[in-house]
Amino acid sequence: MTHPIIPTLILKPKREKSLVGRHPWIFSGAVNRAPGDIQAGDTVDVLAAGGRWLARAAYSPRSQIRARVWTFDRSEAIDAGFFDRQLQRALCLRKSILDPSETNAFRLVSAESDGLPGLIVDRYDRWLVCQFLTTGAEKWKATIVEALARRMPDCKGIFERSDVDVRKKEGLKPVTGKLWGDDPPDHIEIVENGCHYRIDVRKGHKTGFYLDQRDNRAWVAAHAAGAEMLNCFAYTGGFAVAALAAGAAWVVNVDASAGALDLAREHVSINDLNDRWVEYETGDAFSLLRQYADAGRHFDLIVLDPPKFVKSKGDLMRASRGYKDINRLAFMLLKPKGTLFTFSCSGLMGRDLFQKIVADAALDAGRRAVILRWLSQAPDHPTALSFPEGSYLKGLICRVD
C-alpha cells in the first residue's frame, strides 16, 4: 500500500510542549517552516524542531492558529473513515449522557473537545444544523455531511449556519443554506424537560437555541416556585418558560431583540402558560435594570445571561466593568432571601475572575451573599481535558440575606 506524501510543518525549537500535552492548536509564532505549496485546510504532519513526529493537523494559512490537530496517532489517516469514527464517538457519548425522553435537541459535535476542530453540529428533532468554522472543517464539509446523513438515517435534513465572524480570521466567507435532505421548516419544535420551544435555525442565534443552558434551565426551575422573576438577556425566553412551568408567579423578560421576545411570547403560549403573568421589555438591559432600581422594583429570582462581553484579551477590563455593573444592579433588585443566577459565556474570563467580579458587585450593592452552586455548560458541550478553552460557560447561583 502506498501512502500519500503529507507535507510537513516544522516547529521552532522547544515549541512542542503543548502538543505533547495534546493541546490541539499550533500558533503561527511556534512555526519555523510551513509547507510551501499547499491549500488552506490541507492536512500537514507537524514535526518538532528535531524532526520528531507530533501530530497530523489541518493547515490554516490566514489564521493566527496556523494548524489544528486532527490526530495524535501517526497511523491514522485523515480521510472519510477518520471523520466517520470521530462522529461515531461523539454520537456514542451523547447517547450515554442524554435521555431521549427528556430532550430531542442536543449538541452532537463540539469542535476541539470532540476531536473535530472547527465543527459544530446541533440536533433539533429530525434536523442537524452545522457550523464549519475553520478551513480544515470547510475542506471536509462534503465528507462530514455524508457521514452525518449515514450515521443518522432518521434525520430529515442538514442545514448550514456558517454565518459567524470567526470564519473571517480563516479567510472564509459566511455561508448558510441546506446541505442535505429536506429544507427545515421555519420553526423546528423541540422538547426539553417537558417544555416546548420553536427553533428558527435560519435566523436564530448560534444554530438557533442556547442548548448549553439546558441543565441550568432545570436549576432555575428548581428555584422558581412562587417566585417573581426577572429574566435578563432573555432571548426566546428559555429560562422564563422553564420557570413558569415550575410555578413562577411572575416573569419580566428583558432583551434588546424584539424578534427574540416575539418568539418568547409564542413559547409562553405553546406551553399553555398564563401570559398575564409575563412582561416583555425590549431594550438595553443596563438601562432597564437601572430604571427598575430607581423605581424600587424587587424580585425573588433574577437570571443574568448576557452575551459574550469578552471578544479578545484586550476587552477583559472593559468587559469586567460590564459584568460588575449588571451584577451590582441585580443584587440591588433582589428581595431579601432572593436568588441570583449569573452567567458569563466568555471563555476568556476565568472562573476565579468571574467569582471576584460577582463578589465585588455584591459588596458595592451592600448585599451579603453566598454561593449555592457553581454552574457550567451542559455535558453535551464537553471539555477535552487537554483543551481547557472548551469550557466557556460559567455561572453562579447566589443567595442574598
Ligand code: SAH
Ligand atoms: N438567556 C438566553 C440566552 C441569552 S443570549 C437563553 O437561555 O436562551 C444573550 C441575549 O442578550 C441575546 O438575546 C441578545 O439579544 C441580548 N442582548 C445583547 N445585548 C443586550 C443588551 N445590551 N440589553 C439587553 N439584551 C441584550
